[in-house]
Amino acid sequence: MSFVNRQVDVATLPRFDAVRLEKPSPAYRRLVSIIVGLVAAPVLIAAILFAAAAHGVTLPVRLLVLLLVVAVLAGVAAIVHAHVRCIGYAVREHDVILRSGIFFKAESVQPLKRIQHVEQVQGPLDKRFGLWTLKLYSAGTGRATFSIPGLEADTANAIRRFVLSFHEPAAPAASPPETSVPADG
């Protein structure tokens, strides 16, 4: 047995926070705007109707309510957009890095070696914009904790293929990801 235990120079290790982060497709921002609009529109209409026609409430109060609703909606829209702006990802040779969070900025590192399976998801609205969400599953999570939203089809396919084709050079016997896909898929 040739056991070696070299010292690791931690200072020279590749740094996870030194990567250049890619952004989701610009179309994703438009998509998010539309979703926000779809959710906000009925609320806004209801508020306008209330301001225009509510009986037994004085006009200033009605206008105040309308203003409040508009302010809340604008706030929500701003938060959602800030959230989208904060998303960034990077693919390294051995892992995928995802950054997210407006206030608490979190950087997750997902080693490719630990990925059990990959899911590519497209909702009905995504379809109109040709966008995909890529979900990476590792062991021990029922649900994906690691999902990259707003990817164009080419990018999503490329990342998925890269992730699935990954096999460590040191261990050729490593099982291909397909065989370790859990039953719950």
Add this chain to the structure above:
Amino acid sequence: MAERSAAVAPPASGAWRRLSAWSIAHFAARAIVENLRAVAFAAPATYGVSQSAWQEHTWAVPAGIAAAVLIAGVLNYFFFFYRLRDDFVEVRRGVLFRKELNLSFARIQNIDIEQPFYFRPLRLVTLKIDSAGSKRDEVHLAALARPDAEALRRDILARKRALGGDERVLDDAASAPPRAADEVCCTRSLKDLVIHGLTNDRGWVAVAGVAGLISQVDLPVSPMLEAVGLEVDRLQVTSLFGMALLVVLLVVAAWASITLLSVAWAVVVYYGFTIRRSGDGLRVAHGLLTRREVQVPRSRIQVFAVKQDWLDYLIGRRNVVLEQVTHGRELEDGDWPGLRKKLVVPSLRIEETPPLLEEVFGVRRLDELPFTPLSKRYFYKHAKIWSCVYAAALVVPRAAVGAPWLYVPVVLVLWALHVALLYARWRRGGLAVDGDVVVTRSGAIGVDYQVFPAIKIQELRHVQSPLMRRNGVSTLVFRTAASRTRVPYLDAAFAKAVVDYCVYQVEATDRSWM
């Protein structure tokens, strides 16, 4: 006997085989367990019916239930077939709805041997074959003779190995005769178990279960009390002192009985607890009525968790939990979260921990490791937040309190205690990296550890708020296949170096996490 020997013969493309007739007991027991809830619900109703309709034949209901259980057992026995194929186990079962299950050897995770109390006199065991999927894909082969079960286990493991599956997933039981290399490396005496029962009050669990049952049934309480000589109507408590005494007595009696239940539970579950070394794995056996024997390959243990609550801390004990892979899905099956996949080593002495840790992960140091502390800001932040809460409590509802002269001191004492606990928690928190093993420390009074080799990490997360960034601190979240560990407010440079180092360990070494 014929069935028993049939179980061992390993035909390449096996014929369908039936279990021994004793397995009827197993199926009956399962029928009871699976329908326990239904029975609990149905019992009051049937009781009422039997009272009014068949006053003469109240025995009919229990007899009917017993007959139903027996019939279910017999039918399940008659319709249960299994066979071993080249690369999978096949099971056919179900009386009305035929169910066929193929469990490929590659997906088998664990093969455990269990001996329920009703198989004890017959020296029979149940072989439980556990898959990577959900609980539903489990195969139970009941009423096998112990040597046959062990032969079958070796056989299946050998086939799995022959399939060229990930060898590291396997234990070595396939190659080595199981008894030869066995060497006991940890046992628990009866005294340890009694201590475990006292410090880990599981009695409450039993009480909750019983209370749940009772709330379903409208028990005639006062007749029962009368039966033991207490007449509720006659109990006239006149003085305040008498009342207080009665309450204290009741509380003490309740506590004592719950503690007794808890001790009984600990002894029944963990009686004769032994961990044996067997080649690559550990073989854990315990249980008074139902004897469980679990074989765990060392490589499958993800986290060595040390848990110590304040009572454990006072008497110098700690519980160790060997955590294996948890499946998100298992929780949906109505299982108790984590009950199955965790191996608890009850109430270890402090000095017994390092040898066990060495047994599992090959490192010895734990308490004496140099832990990197959490930033003081962690304590300040929480102390500030909670002080505000207490200040608000002082100001706002004072008028509404019955005894204002008592209120302020009580709030102040609570505040002081709380801040002291926060301080203790901050002092306790820490992270150490010992070679390729990561150790996190937490807890306020008792000391909790999570120990895991860096290569077991599935995902790493580094979190910072703008304020934290300005102050140069960050929070780390380690996720293994068994659990998630969060270490808050570490020095940012250190935290980032830990991330890079752990990622390097995962990616540059080809050691498997399974």
